[in-house]
Amino acid sequence: MGKNAHEPNSLSPLPGTPPRTPAEAPADGPARGPKGFRLKPGQALCGDLDMRIDRNGVWYHHGSPIGRKELVRLFSTVLRRDEAGDYWLITPAEVGRIKVEDAPFMAVELTTSGAGADQILRLRTNVDKIVTIDADHPIRCDIDPETGEPSPTLVMDGGVEARIARAVYYELVALGAEEKHDGETSFGVRSSGVFFPLGKLDGN
Structure with missing residues (x-):
């Protein structure tokens, strides 16, 4: 992935993050880097950072919320799974x-264009990233087997996920229709020519 001009070069904007020498791994951190990623020459392995993202998409550093949205937005550009x-x-x-309690982002706004087979749906996240729902960025809607409650998620680049806010999910439902999907009648929405199930119909 190429370097984005708006991406940070290091983690130094986070107070209390000490510099590391390349390939140095702290004794209490992971002995390896990200699985499936190859560290590049000059990259320092910092281990586990004292940072987490809660289930509402709020970022914390040293136990305190990061209040500067521009800083959260900056580091969201280099978050990988x-x-x-x-x-x-x-x-x-x-x-x-870093620790992520659920999904690192929230999808907080839905916009639509076109209709029918030409309908395009886009979601805005809480860090103002706009994602078009399509085959590469699908909606996944898991259903809790005990409560039957949906847990809708937007899959973003690199497998990073955004939990779809309840109000936005209801907007998607309002746009939905019944279709045959994988041999079953499902209720869902279309975007970018792809059908995305939002759940099975009762009694089917």
Whole structure:
């Protein structure tokens, strides 16, 4: 992935993050880097950072919320998910793992264009990233087997996920229709020529 001019070069904007020498791994951190990623020459392995993202998409550092949205937005550009499902901040200089309680982002706004087979749906996240729902960025709607409640998720680049806010999910439902999908009648929405199930119909 090429370097974006708006991506941080290191983790130094985070107070209390000490510099590391390249390939140095702290004794209490992971002995390896992100699974499926190859560290580049000059990248320092910082281990586990004292940072987490709660289930509402709020970022914390040293136990306190990061109040500067522009800083959260900056570091969201270098958030990656590895093959083990762990989340990492990966900059050209440093690599560090962070804790994510659920999904790191929230999809908070829906916009639509076109209609029918030409309908295009786009979601805006809480860090103002606009994602078009399509085959490469699908909606996944898991259903809790005990409660029957939906848990809708937008899959973004690199497997990073955004939980779809309840109000936005209801907007998607309002646009939905019944279709045959994988041999079953499902209720869902179309975007970019692809049908995305939002759940099975009762009694089918």
